[in-house]
Amino acid sequence: MIKPAMWQVIDGDTLLCEVDQITQLLPTPLRVMTRNEALVIIAYEDWKQRVLRVQAKRGENRHE
DSSP: OBOHHHHHHHOOOOEEOOGGGHHHHTTSOEEEEETTEEEEEOOHHHHHHHHHHHHHHHHHHHTO
């Protein structure tokens, strides 16, 4: 789970769902509300690939 602000950095699109729907909707990136706070749930491998993509892009921009 990550905070929505971090998710915006690595992608942005989520599907709003209820906590009891999570297992049925994964591996789609999901957004749930719990205790008045939004959380993004994403499979680890998907998250890892997206973070690596952002890091590679930032590395390319430094060399320009």
